[in-house]
Amino acid sequence: MATQLNKVAYITGSSSGLGKALAELLLDQDYFVIGIARTASIEDANYQHVFLDLANINQVVDFQFQVDGKEVLLINNAGIIGDILPIGQTTSTSLQEISNVNILAPQILINTFLATFLTKTTKGHLVNISSGAGKNPIDSWAAYCASKAALDLFSQTIALEFQLNGNHAWNIHSIAPGVVDTPMQAHIRNTSPEKFKSLNRFIELKQNGDLVSPEKTAQKIFTVINHPEKFKNTVLSVRDF
Numbered sequence: 200m201a202t203q204l205n206k207v208a209y210i211t212g213s214s215s216g217l218g219k220a221l222a223e224l225l226l227d228q229d230y231f232v233i234g235i236a237r238t239a240s241i242e243d244a245n246y247q248h249v250f251l252d253l254a255n256i257n258q259v260v261d262f263q264f265q266v267d268g269k270e271v272l273l274i275n276n277a278g279i280i281g282d283i284l285p286i287g288q289t290t291s292t293s294l295q296e297i298s299n300v301n302i303l304a305p306q307i308l309i310n311t312f313l314a315t316f317l318t319k320t321t322k323g324h325l326v327n328i329s330s331g332a333g334k335n336p337i338d339s340w341a342a343y344c345a346s347k348a349a350l351d352l353f354s355q356t357i358a359l360e361f362q363l364n365g366n367h368a369w370n371i372h373s374i375a376p377g378v379v380d381t382p383m384q385a386h387i388r389n390t391s392p393e394k395f396k397s398l399n400r401f402i403e404l405k406q407n408g409d410l411v412s413p414e415k416t417a418q419k420i421f422t423v424i425n426h427p428e429k430f431k432n433t434v435l436s437v438r439d440f
């Protein structure tokens with residue numbers, strides 16, 4: 200590693216939706232941001248893009264965190280719903296892709312991140328973007344729900360390890376962002392009611408103006424990033440603060 204910057208943030212899924220809004224907010228807050236996604240949509244002197252397919256686990260295993268900071272932040276934001284179909288009708292490929300992007304890639308990235316920075320960095324924070332769907336089942340989203348539940352418990356286990364090992368300068372949070380007006384919500388609405396019994400609920404969220412903008416949601420998540428020590432619970436929902 201060459202130079203050590205002040206505040207460095209790595210964020211997956213920085214090309215659209217919530218991840219893009221978070222990356223832009225972090226740039227405004229003087230972070231050097233490394234965005235990870237298959238496509239790039241941010242241009243900024245303090246932004247570096249890494250083209251990575253998180254469904255391709257070999258690419259994730261090979262990834263190295265090369266930019267060092269006095270404060271380092273990793274946000275596992277990238278997530279996919281995949282094919283919206285009941286179990287028994289979906290494909291093995293879709294199940295594999297959802298698990299790779301939503302839970303296996305975050306686990307591998309966190310493991311590499313901690314191996315790289317845990318003992319040599321002043322301050323570190325891990326943020327996983329979870330979902331209310333990790334707490335309550337939604338039909339035709341089984342693998343998505345299961346992946347977010349797994350992300351919550353993975354995060355709680357790391358919090359326990361930080362506590363037991365005296366890593367007091369490190370924090371981890373798994374944050375459900377509420378319902379956000381992003382391409383993921385458009386994908387959800389674009390499903391047939393035969394395959395997805397809860398479809399109307401999601402159409403109504405959009406029609407009633409109940410979806411929150413990615414920028415507003417990013418601001419709320421930033422309150423946790425800015426003062427992680429104030430948020431004692433590992434698993435959080437933006438609806439609670």
Ligand SMILES: NC(=O)c1ccc[n+]([C@@H]2O[C@H](COP(=O)([O-])OP(=O)(O)OC[C@H]3O[C@@H](n4cnc5c(N)ncnc54)[C@H](OP(=O)(O)O)[C@@H]3O)[C@@H](O)[C@H]2O)c1
Binds near residue numbers: 239252380381383
């Ligand atoms: N929107 C909501 O209402 C809502 C509610 C609860 C939780 N969430 C969670 O919030 C997070 C962000 O979701 P969003 O709504 O902002 O979704 P989005 O607009 O669909 O954005 C998803 C991001 O993930 C990236 N991504 C997807 N597959 C990838 C892959 N194989 N490799 C690398 N990057 C990949 C995409 O980048 P590329 O396509 O360029 O690769 C994109 O930047 C997700 O974890 C989601 O589960 C969202």
